[in-house]
Amino acid sequence: MPRQGELHYYDVIGEQGRDHALGKPFxxxxxxTALMQIGEVMNLLPxxxxxxxxxxxxxxxxxxxxxxxGYAVVGTxxxxxxxxxxxxxxxxxxxxxxxxxxxxxxxxxxxxxxxxVVFFDSLHHSLDEQAAVNSAFRALKPGGRxxxxxxxxGHAHRSSDVVEKxxxxxxxxxxxxxxxxxxxxxxxxxxxxxxxxxxxxxxTLPPDPNESxxxxxxxxxxxxxxxxxxxxxxxxxxxxxxxxK
Amino acid sequence: xxxxxxxxxxxxxGDQGRWHALGKPFxxxxxxLxxxxxxxxMCLLPxxxxxxxxxxxxxxxxxxxxxxRGYEVTGADVSPQAIDMARANSAYVNWSQPRFVVAxxxxxxxxxxxxxVLFFDSLHHAVDEQKAMNSAYRVLKVDGRxxxxxxxxGHAAKSVETVSRxxxxxxxxxxxxxxxxxxxxxxxxxxxxxxxxxxxxxxxxxxxxxEPFRVRLFKRWPFNLLAQFLFSTIWKRSYGIVVLEK
Numbered sequence: 071m072p073r074q075g076e077l078h079y080y081d082v083i084g085e086q087g088r089d090h091a092l093g094k095p096f097x098x099x100x101x102x103t104a105l106m107q108i109g110e111v112m113n114l115l116p117x118x119x120x121x122x123x124x125x126x127x128x129x130x131x132x133x134x135x136x137x138x139x140g141y142a143v144v145g146t147x148x149x150x151x152x153x154x155x156x157x158x159x160x161x162x163x164x165x166x167x168x169x170x171x172x173x174x175x176x177x178x179x180x181x182x183x184x185x186x187v188v189f190f191d192s193l194h195h196s197l198d199e200q201a202a203v204n205s206a207f208r209a210l211k212p213g214g215r216x217x218x219x220x221x222x223x224g225h226a227h228r229s230s231d232v233v234e235k236x237x238x239x240x241x242x243x244x245x246x247x248x249x250x251x252x253x254x255x256x257x258x259x260x261x262x263x264x265x266x267x268x269x270x271x272x273x274t275l276p277p278d279p280n281e282s283x284x285x286x287x288x289x290x291x292x293x294x295x296x297x298x299x300x301x302x303x304x305x306x307x308x309x310x311x312x313x314x315k
Numbered sequence: 316x317x318x319x320x321x322x323x324x325x326x327x328x329g330d331q332g333r334w335h336a337l338g339k340p341f342x343x344x345x346x347x348l349x350x351x352x353x354x355x356x357m358c359l360l361p362x363x364x365x366x367x368x369x370x371x372x373x374x375x376x377x378x379x380x381x382x383x384r385g386y387e388v389t390g391a392d393v394s395p396q397a398i399d400m401a402r403a404n405s406a407y408v409n410w411s412q413p414r415f416v417v418a419x420x421x422x423x424x425x426x427x428x429x430x431x432v433l434f435f436d437s438l439h440h441a442v443d444e445q446k447a448m449n450s451a452y453r454v455l456k457v458d459g460r461x462x463x464x465x466x467x468x469g470h471a472a473k474s475v476e477t478v479s480r481x482x483x484x485x486x487x488x489x490x491x492x493x494x495x496x497x498x499x500x501x502x503x504x505x506x507x508x509x510x511x512x513x514x515x516x517x518x519x520x521x522x523x524x525x526e527p528f529r530v531r532l533f534k535r536w537p538f539n540l541l542a543q544f545l546f547s548t549i550w551k552r553s554y555g556i557v558v559l560e561k
Contacts, residue, residue, distance in 0.1 A: 093383065096380065096383040096385075097383075101384050102353075102355065102357030104354070105350045105353055106511055109348060112346055112350065113347035114519055138406070139341045139342075161383075161410070164405050164406040164409070263519050264518060266511045266515050267511075270355050273355075273547060274355050274508050274511075274556075295544065299540065302518075
């Protein structure tokens with residue numbers, strides 16, 4: 071069961087927040103890095119046509135992107151508001167329509183149906199992430215894969231005011247932890263890739279005065295060379311995970 | 316002046332080709348890499364609102380993306396068909412429509428108007444790329460920037476068939492060359508950034524038997540780490556995004 075705040079989140083954030091959520095990723099300040107993040111996940115998916123489950127889809131932009139690319143997509147979210155917004159999302163009216171269902175990712179009502187299950191910035195909102203990974207395993211066909219692109223170390227710490235304000239769950243979900251969950255769930259093989267949107271952020275964005283001194287330093291020449299190599303080597307802290315059933 | 320084939324390209328590619336062009340980047344098999352490329356370009360733009368000219372916009376998907384992001388966008392293409400398709404692009408029905416104009420990149424009908432001029436996979440279709448670059452310089456405001464993300468060395472060789480079939484222009488447009496064009500046009504400062512999608516090809520796109528041995532090798536650990544380092548230091552001069560400041 072999710073925390074109460076997760077169910078009413080889209081109610082609480084107000085008109086402006088809902089408009090922002092519907093227009094994602096384009097309404098995001100970091101739209102560029104969001105596109106890089108989704109681009110990387112798309113590269114790791116099997117080629118279309120395939121059946122894909124977008125777990126924790128929110129107002130559904132990722133589901134629409136995938137449907138437009140030629141996949142048969144099902145999007146699920148625990149919040150009924152989110153699913154309603156996804157179904158009637160005005161931004162993607164010109165895109166093929168995915169199917170959307172209200173479902174708790176801890177107990178997905180699917181059995182061996184999907185070629186891929188995607189957790190895109192969603193597994194870290196789960197109260198019991200082991201149950202969510204188990205349930206993704208059940209929903210996958212044999213040979214299917216589960217892909218996660220989640221925030222790594224330091225996310226929970228940064229989000230403490232969101233948790234307090236909206237009563238939602240925020241956790242760190244580094245690949246090292248997902249690897250453990252996957253082993254318990256029964257996945258056969260686990261591969262970790264570096265997050266190229268973080269890499270792109272280092273390579274293209276100028277240092278921002280709001281960032282920590284360490285981050286600003288890492289963005290400067292010649293440290294950015296080391297920073298990006300470190301990011302690749304430390305992919306178990308911040309990475310995209312591909313689990314094979 | 317463009318080659319005749321550029322003007323009638325969207326007619327000659329047939330229904331399937333037009334469907335592909337209208338649905339870009341989603342209809343492209345390399346959708347993931349394209350999204351990474353456009354994401355990197357977006358990171359290099361000033362914050363919205365700013366006035367952007369999408370030069371060689373084709374059926375307009377990038378112009379729509381940028382308009383949705385909050386920019387005031389003008390899309391220009393030399394082919395009237397492309398502009399008609401862009402205006403009627405049904406994938407983006409509810410989106411605020413950018414302004415689309417038919418214009419030759421080599422003689423853009425603007426003057427000191429834009430904060431950014433974007434060449435996204437388009438400068439390499441220009442017959443006279445120096446004229447296109449001069450023209451971009453002219454339409455930029457003072458302190459504006461021109462951003463190019465173009466195919467690198469080897470593109471012309473790969474596209475011989477397209478050229479002979481559709482009578483279009485295809486060239487190599489590596490950053491080293493764009494830098495020269497930019498200097499001649501009068502740009503004050505030129506920076507080259509590595510392309511994350513090129514790095515990505517070596518991180519998670521599987522080695523293909525059809526690829527040369529060198530490429531397959533660089534896709535394997537630990538050589539992919541080396542590839543990443545080389546892309547962000549030396550190879551970015553051949554495969555990179557160029558930001559030119561007026």
